[in-house]
Amino acid sequence: MLAIVAAIVSRRAIPGLLVGVWAGAIIYTGGHGLGTTFDWIIASIATEFHVSILVFTFLLGAGVGFIWRLGGSFAVRDWAASRLENRRQAGVAAWVLGMLVFFNDYANTAIVGTAMRDVTDSHDISREKLSYVVDSTAAPVATFMFSDWIAFQVSMIEEGYSAAGISETAPAAFVTFLRSIPFNFYCLLAVLMVGIIVISGRDFGEMKTAEARASSTGKVLRDDAQPMQDIEGDLGKPETTKPMVRSFVVPIVMLVAVTLVGVYWTGRAGGDLVGVLGAANWALSLVWGAAGMVLSAGYFGLRHGILSFGESVETFVDGMKIMMTANTILVLAWSIGTVTTELGTGQYVTSVAEGLVTPGLLLVVVAVAAGFTSFTTGTSWGTMGIITPIAVPLAVEVSGMGALGPVIGAVFSGAIFGDHCSPISDTTVLSSTFTGADHIDHVRTQIYYAATAFVVAIALFLVWGYLSVTPYLLLPAGVILLGGLVYVFSEFDITGPGAPQPSD
Template sequence: MKTLADEMRMSREKLAYLLDSTAAPVATIGLSSWVAFEIGLIANQYQELGIAGQTPSAAATFIQSIPYNVYSILAIAMVGIIVVTQRDFGEMLDAEERAQRTGAVIRDDAQPLQEIKGELGEPVTDDAPLRVFVVPVVALVAVVVGGAATMGYAPGRTFVEMINNTEVATALVWGSFAMVAAGVVVGVGEGLLSLGEAMETILDGFATMLPALSILVLAWSIGAVATALGTGAYVTQFATGVVSPLLVPVVVFVTSAFIAFAIGTSWGTMSIMTPIVIPLAWEIGGNSPQFVAVAIGAMFSGAIFGDNCSPISDTTVLASTFAGSDHIDHVRTQMYYAFTVLLATVVVYLLYGATNLSPLVLLPVGVLTLVGLVYGFSELDARRKDVPAKPAATQASVRGTTGDD
């Protein structure tokens, strides 16, 4: 998409934002290894508290938490709003105005990230057939869905009962292997790589993930220490009678957001917060599994906000890398949008606490809030900077040079 974006005079900062905001927010509620990780955290805490028999399964709890993962849902909606309205504000407005006016998709003294290209080398071809991409993805989805359904199926079981009795983590392992295997078969079959080159590429890809995995292992250690020290019980004892159940989603969301921004990893934040959030929600919510799902959704929301904003987040770095954007420029331009989504998320959580309405009612309110904020902020910023809030026309070619193509 980089070449197409350049032809349309889209700034690299905008491209990095689109990549970043359709990465972690989608992965945390969609079909991904993130889901298996999140379900595992819930299951471990249920076992630690001894409440596994009093609640739905960890997988069912995760599914119930999805509508309350408000930040992730609204972050995806924000992308659609920005794309459809073509309105920008903050430093993104400056970047887009520069790109549309001069054709310079990156600023003159920018330093685009290209570490992945340096580590893995150039792509073996620029015109591979579409099936090289499609076949591995289809293999991933088909094996994960088919594997989960097979393990959870039994005559007479309802859909929820199937979820309660399946092993999502196992299905994702199968799917990951199937995706890699399909990629190797297609790549070798199309003559793009030899078998040896394919295996070397896989090992090199594993190597690029080692820093992120090291951070994750350390975060798991913090989570284990928090569990062993009874941090969740201590916070619950302190908060009971002080924090109103109406404010728990907001408190959990803001706390998780702060931690994720500071440490730069949503997975690490989830590992740290789960031993605290689930006991807190279970006690304050009157042993209500539904309230636990709400708190878990708020925790995931905060973790993804920090993931979007933190300059040391792996997904933020990768978005800058693959978009060819200056990393700090990406962080600075995206932060305006992330905080806008944060405001709308807080509104939704406060409305939920005050009304206890279904998220199916409150999420549209959040989207409308986003639309209003985008129009308001874009108009105010455009007037302040004396530039159009919306580009008059999209250009068909780039007059400037990007320096990396």
């Protein structure tokens, strides 16, 4: 909590995270926390997955650097400008692309953020809005599409079965996962809310102020913002006066294609599609994809005489440099996860929740416990790992086998909601990074929308808990309620200072 409050108040993530890790070390050691602080920071890096993500992010920065100096971003912006006529169409394009890149949330933030940043800038859409669109489609879509998330979620369900002692009698874990999808209310509503926002042109809360600034002054960032990337400041002007769209498209296609080939290659022993997804080394595959992106972009620059070999090496190094802040925050965010694990934060939250459970409140209590755990730890996967083995036995004891799918949906909903609201979440950091937004500004503006979708999800969980209404009726009702809340909140804000009028 100290890390989160310090980060939001100071609008700086790194000092808040450092204070949070140090405070945790003080509690853990009883007053001698400096050495433990650095031990935890080092330990957070010393895993194959985390090292792979750091390498992936550095290589992706190099790829972004090449695309910038080849003029690819400008070419895409100019191409889109001739086809996307207004802010609404640009917002819808970002939303649709966010749903199409579903196979990994990290790759989603990288591809959509990089592809759409200059496009939305050209239509005076704030970086805060683009970050929201990217963040609220990346993980939510990955939770119920074919991705590495599915493999992880199925494995967590199996862990829950083992904890409940029902491995032999319960439905297959994948079947329970499929049954959880209609109850994953927050993720479904979060994705649909992005569509409601970008199509209606209505905003509320601090996002309204950000959009007013961008639409009236053309400033996509506030004056004192510290964007996670400042491409032009770090890399200078593009090296060509005739940018080509393919200098953007080819590296991005290589990123996606090589990553998917890597997923198949590292997971081919798994047999069927679900087995491949579960057995694949996604982090390593992303590294391969990013390397393919860099090599193809570098070759493109040399082939067309845009960059010399020396300039290509310089671009590679400068591109990696723009990721230093993001990777620093990632390391410290992972360190916070180590802190909360050592202090037993997740177990404490769930032990408190267990005493509040009744059949009618089961899904609400589980979702809130997961949301709070994810918010304070900054990790949705870690939250799923903590909560699922407790929620499954709880559901069986309170409501029987029929509650397995619903309770898993509640776990996923709460975990992603807390992740969206947390300034120490890695996916939230990456969303800010690849859209070039101020990280704390992204968190402050998104939290209004995430909370609105979560409140509606909680209402649907309550209705199911007490009335057992089918989720296929609850979800449409939730979408209508969500649309009504967006309208009411935007109208309530309409006369506020700097409030933009709904427009295209």
